[in-house]
Amino acid sequence: MRSLAFVLLALLTVLTVLLHRGASAAAKPGDLRLSAIASELARRQVTIRCEGLSGALTGVRGESGRTEFIGGKPVSVSYLQEGICQTLHAYTRALKAGPSCLLPCEHPLEIAWSVNTIAHESYHLADVRNEAQTQCYALQAIDFVARRLGASPDQARALASFSFDQLPRRMPPEYSSPECHDGGAYDLRPNGAVWP
Numbered sequence: 001m002r003s004l005a006f007v008l009l010a011l012l013t014v015l016t017v018l019l020h021r022g023a024s025a026a027a028k029p030g031d032l033r034l035s036a037i038a039s040e041l042a043r044r045q046v047t048i049r050c051e052g053l054s055g056a057l058t059g060v061r062g063e064s065g066r067t068e069f070i071g072g073k074p075v076s077v078s079y080l081q082e083g084i085c086q087t088l089h090a091y092t093r094a095l096k097a098g099p100s101c102l103l104p105c106e107h108p109l110e111i112a113w114s115v116n117t118i119a120h121e122s123y124h125l126a127d128v129r130n131e132a133q134t135q136c137y138a139l140q141a142i143d144f145v146a147r148r149l150g151a152s153p154d155q156a157r158a159l160a161s162f163s164f165d166q167l168p169r170r171m172p173p174e175y176s177s178p179e180c181h182d183g184g185a186y187d188l189r190p191n192g193a194v195w196p
């Protein structure tokens with residue numbers, strides 16, 4: 001009997017080690033650069049983690065990012081699809097490498113989508129829950145995020161206009177609102193001339 005107990009104990013130990021390893025392999029560290037950008041928009045310290053193994057911009061359920069709310073409040077971590085993170089970092093590398101185009105020379109739509117995704121999740125982290133409101137704020141933060149990733153003011157403005165023109169129609173209707181216009185209820189700078 002004693003030897004059986006010993007074998008069981010050994011098995012349990014092996015299982016515990018395997019489970020622990022699995023858990024630590026799944027929890028990737030936060031992305032420092034993206035976390036810093038999200039923290040500025042959320043106005044608090046937050047973490048961006050990249051998840052998924054493929055380079056796709058959307059996961060199996062069609063989402064590019066997710067932020068959980070617990071008890072009506074956002075947690076401090078958002079998850080972006082790995083492909084979104086890769087696209088954002090590739091955008092930075094392309095901007096550094098030049099020669100630069102006004103809009104990204106390659107994959108402008110993918111880059112706009114990815115910049116929008118981190119901006120969108122950042123506003124969820126800032127405690128905005130309504131999707132249309134969150135998304136309208138995100139469109140107004142495109143130029144800020146683009147600047148942080150290395151775009152010039154003109155490039156950032158161009159990406160913001162392009163995003164406002166191209167992205168809403170590619171999203172479900174609950175992500176749009178008639179209040180998302182210059183001077184509308186969701187205008188973050190109602191007295192400013194800059195839109196979005």
Ligand SMILES: [Zn+2]
Pocket residue numbers: 120124131134
């Ligand atoms: Zn959302």
